Amino acid sequence: MSRKSIGAYDLRERVAAYDADMELMHPNRPKMVQIALEVLPFDRDAALSALDLGVGTGYFTTRFLETFPQSKVCAVDGAEGMVELARARLGKRAASVDFRIGDFRELPKLLAGAEGFDVIYSSYALHHLTHEEKRAVAAEAAALLRPGGWFMNADIVAAEAPAVERRIQDIRVHGIIERARGLDPRFADHAATRRFLDEMEANEGDQPLTLQEDLTLLRNAGLRDVAVFWLEYREAVTGGRA
Ligand SMILES: C[S@@+](CC[C@H](N)C(=O)[O-])C[C@H]1O[C@@H](n2cnc3c(N)ncnc32)[C@H](O)[C@@H]1O
Structure with missing residues (x-):
């Protein structure tokens, strides 16, 4: 090759x-x-x-x-x-x-x-x-x-309301963990997933x-x-x- x-x-x-x-x-x-x-x-x-x-x-x-x-x-x-x-x-x-x-x-x-x-x-x-x-x-x-x-x-x-944003974020994290099916250590559980997303979003300057x-x-x-x-x-x- x-x-x-x-x-x-x-x-x-x-x-x-x-x-x-x-x-x-x-x-x-x-x-x-x-x-x-x-x-x-x-x-x-x-x-x-x-x-x-x-x-x-x-x-x-x-x-x-x-x-x-x-x-x-x-x-x-x-x-x-x-x-x-x-x-x-x-x-x-x-x-x-x-x-x-x-x-x-x-x-x-x-x-x-x-x-x-x-x-x-x-x-x-x-x-x-x-x-x-x-x-x-x-x-x-x-x-x-x-x-x-x-x-x-x-x-x-x-979301407009902080409580709604928190609920949507929980749904988001839950979905990622489910789709990762325990095969990706970045998304092993709620804390790991949240940490990964927070770091990624800070690095990428999401707003x-x-x-x-x-x-x-x-x-x-x-x-x-x-x-x-x-x-x-x-x-x-x-x-x-x-
Ligand atoms: C999350 S990716 C999405 C890429 C693709 N549109 C998709 O749907 O998969 C965001 C892309 O936007 C580019 N990007 C972000 N800010 C930019 C800017 N100010 N100027 C040019 N490209 C930018 C990044 O380099 C990256 O490739």
């Missing part, structure tokens, strides 16, 4: 490991992406121009291109390693993707030369931003949408908004017909159109 093919195998393994963690922690991801795609009112053979904010390992973009195979995606992410995994996941479909490595808080610089988009989507990425940063990114995204274009976001939200804050932010960003298309506990699919 050549060094290159070993590298490719390793990338596929890393995509699988990332997905396994996502399945443990966010088993709703496939449903949320499915809903976001179903909302888009375009023919499957339309040649759309799309933007993925925080492509990560390319799950949403892969599903987008499976749904709209004639389309092109501009995929932004700050982590080169994630983009490498996205290329591995996408395989031949990577030819339809223009990867831009950089910070989506600097979209005008990152997208220099790009024209408008029919669809701008994101999953599990925008909750890393502060309220003001997210407002600015959403406003830039709204301005980049062509007439009739849609913005769709599948992401985490916080989810409440659903109402999110919806107001999207409206103030200039999007129309802003709606919640799906919601379960602390995960939501929201969006609006230009």
Whole structure:
């Protein structure tokens, strides 16, 4: 086996490991992406121009291109390693993707030369931003949408009431422990799982908004017909159109 093919195998393994963690922690991801795609009112053979904010390992973009195979995606992410995994996941479909490595808080610089988009989507990425940063990114995204274009976001939200947030967090931890089935020491019991999640969220700078804050932010960003298309506990699919 050549060094290159070993590298490719390793990338596929890393995509699988990332997905396994996502399945443990966010088993709703496939449903949320499915809903976001179903909302888009375009023919499957339309040649759309799309933007993925925080492509990560390319799950949403892969599903987008499976749904709209004639389309092109501009995929932004700050982590080169994630983009490498996205290329591995996408395989031949990577030819339809223009990867831009950089910070989506600097979209005008990152997208220099790009024209408008029919669809701008994101999953599990925008909750890393502060309220003001997210407002600015959403406003830039709204301005980049062509007439009739849609913005769709599948992401985490916080509860309004602390007691509800505590209950949802308990349900979340219980679900992770159940899905891990005692096979992953990170999720051996409630205390270990809580510790792991708290450390991860502190490292990643998670700061989810409440659903109402999110919806107001999207409206103030200039999007129309802003709606919640799906919601379960602390995960939501929201969006609006230009
Ligand atoms: C939890 S991952 C989600 C990836 C993918 N969208 C998914 O659904 O699996 C969040 C991604 O957003 C990227 N990200 C977070 N903040 C960013 C920023 N300010 N600019 C660019 N990328 C960012 C991270 O590098 C990471 O790849």
